[in-house]
Amino acid sequence: MSLNTLTIADARDKLRAREITAVELTEACLTAIEGASALNAFVHHTPEIARAQAEAADARLQGDDEAPALCGIPLGIKDLFCTKGVASQAGSNILKGFRPEYESTITAQLFASGAVMLGKLNMDEFAMGSSNETSAYGNAVNPWRRGNDDTALTPGGSSGGSASAVAADLCLGATGTDTGGSIRQPAAFTGITGVKPTYGRCSRWGVIAFASSLDQAGPMTRTVRDAAILLQGMAGHDPKDSTSADIPVPDFEAMLTGDIRGTTIGIPREYRMDGMPDEIETLWKQGTEMLRDAGATIRDISLPHTKYALPAYYVIAPAEASSNLARYDGVRYGHRARLAEGDGITEMYEKTRAEGFGAEVKRRVMIGTYVLSAGFYDAYYNRARKVRSLIKRDFETVFADGIDAILTPATPSSAFGLGEMADADPVAMYLNDVFTVTVNLAGLPGIAVPAGLDAQGLPLGLQLIGKPWAEGELLNHAYVLERAAGFVSKPARWW
Structure with a gap:
């Protein structure tokens, strides 16, 4: 068995029992990444950092029987998370060359617990997309295929690189972000588990903003138990984030009892x-x-x-995006356009943003600016x-009224082919979020669990929605569903 195919829980137990080392585990993942360039999941490779972190984790595991659960566990980090000294460009050309001088709170917490960063993962530009086709790095590709068909499929978006990497065993888990379904939809498309926590459970500090009242980071893993372990490492109060909740983080893994009688x-x-x-x-x-x-x-x-959720989401999210993305002006960091003689600051803003942003980001910025404009603010944004x-x-x-959790489909279809919806009406693409956006609008926790295959052999997921701050109970319901569904299918290796 290749070490990179271990679950986080199994790897943790083997590391603690000293059956394997973090260096061996990390090297297995680095080798898998090198052989998976066709998936285009990892876009910034950090093998030197990974090896140094793995060696430090081994030293910690040798000397400390109580090392954190994530000590020595190799992870992929979505390109939306700022990582000190490592390219963090949110899948956009406008942030080309940006290397933050600071670490996001979540990655800082993960590294403090001994986790290993293998590299940064592909994503839709500024997390705007449902298919990972808006990325400056090119499309991420789903490791799954339809039967004997060679059509390249979407891994979903915006956390498509994270989903592809976990499903293809390139890393043991990955960070994702979810603004309207960007963890749960790709998880369903690739046959993995993805959790969108309650808004405020995980710090947004150092996570490049799309829509600040909707964005929430969460784990993407192969199993529900792994999701509980990784969420534990990501969650917690952060005084640097005014929307972070000062609520204790329970032991999510300990809450996986498998007993939901009476709920x-x-x-x-x-x-x-x-x-x-x-x-x-x-x-x-x-x-x-x-x-x-x-x-x-x-x-x-x-x-x-529910029927008003999509239109409401596609007013609120672009409005917040147009405000958040106003900071990318070519003055302070990132891309700056070449100016012609006589160009002033207005021309620099216009040319920089025209060159740096992709078509989908421009579309949403324009929608957002429109709905926030003086004559339309009440008609659209306030409504x-x-x-x-x-x-x-x-x-x-x-x-x-006594409901403990809500069960719904995760997506309206299985993964579709890359390019199959690109030329369609953008609204057709937005319909991919139909089952997921309500959870973000209400700030609730949600989880996607793989539950079966369609006639073409592609994974399908179910979604569970929980009460605010009840991730433990939600994970336990998902754990029961996961065991009952018995989903163990893996994509046939073609890459």
């Missing part, structure tokens, strides 16, 4: 979408029965404002904020 699962009728593939409807029913068989009570619920409050209240009502 109540809600099935929202509004998530039965027109045109939803029969395979996803069937999988949802099977997931419902798995939870019922485990002792949970199943109840139909209504989340009446979307009111709808967001109603969506949040829908969830509060069902949780107050």
Whole structure:
């Protein structure tokens, strides 16, 4: 068995038992990365840092029986996280050459616990996309294929590089971020587990901003247990982030009891979408029965404002993006356009942003600027904020009525081919987020768990949505679902 195929939990136990070393584990991952350039998952390689961190982890493991769970565990870091001295450009040409002088809070926490950084992972530009096709580095590629078809498939977005790397065993886990489904949708497309924690559970400090009231970092791993371990290392209060919650972080792994008897699962009728593939409807029913068989009570619920979630999201997120991305002006850092004689500061701003931003980012900045403009602020932005409050209240009502978790599909389809939707109406691409954006608008925790394969042999995921700050209970429900589904399929190696 190759060491890079170990789960985080198994690797931790072997490291502590001194059956393997962190250096051996890291080298196995570095070798796998070298042989997987076709996936384009890792875009900034840091083997020297990885080897140094692995050696330090081994020294710690030799001398300390109580080394943290992540000590010596090789991880991939999404390019949205600032890493000191290492290129951090959010998949955008406008940040080409930017090497931060500081470390994001989450990566600092991970490195303090002994985790190893293998490199930075591909992503949609500024996390804007559902297919990893807006990246300055080119497309990330899904390790899965449809049967004997050679069509390159999307790993989902925006955390496509993270999903591809974990699914292809290039790293034991990865960090992702989720603004409207960017952890859960790629996890479902690649047959892995992805957690979007409660808004405020993980620090946003040093994570390059897309939409500040929606962005939340989380773990992407092969199993629910691994997600619990990695989330533990990522979570916690950070005084540098005003939206970080000063709430204790429980032992998520210890909460994986596998016992959900006496809990109540809600099935929202509004998530039965027109045109939803029969395979996803069937999988949802099977997931419902798995939870019922485990002792949970199943109840139909209504989340009446769900139908307004996508339009509200695609007003709020671009509005916040246009504000956040105003700082990329060519003056302070990143790309600066070459100016013609006589050009002033206005021309420098315009040329720099025109050259540095890709088409999707420009589209969202323009939408955001439009909905925030004087004549349209009330008609669009304020109305979307009111709808967001109603969506949040829908969830509060069902949780107050005794619902412990909500089960839905994770995506409206399995992974589609790269380029298959690129020429379509952008709204068709936005529909990929139909099951996930409500969770971000309401600030709730959500998890995608692989639960089956479609007729083409591609993974399909189910989503569980939990109460605020109830990641432990949510992970336990996901753990039950994972064991009942018994998903062990892996992509056939072609890269």
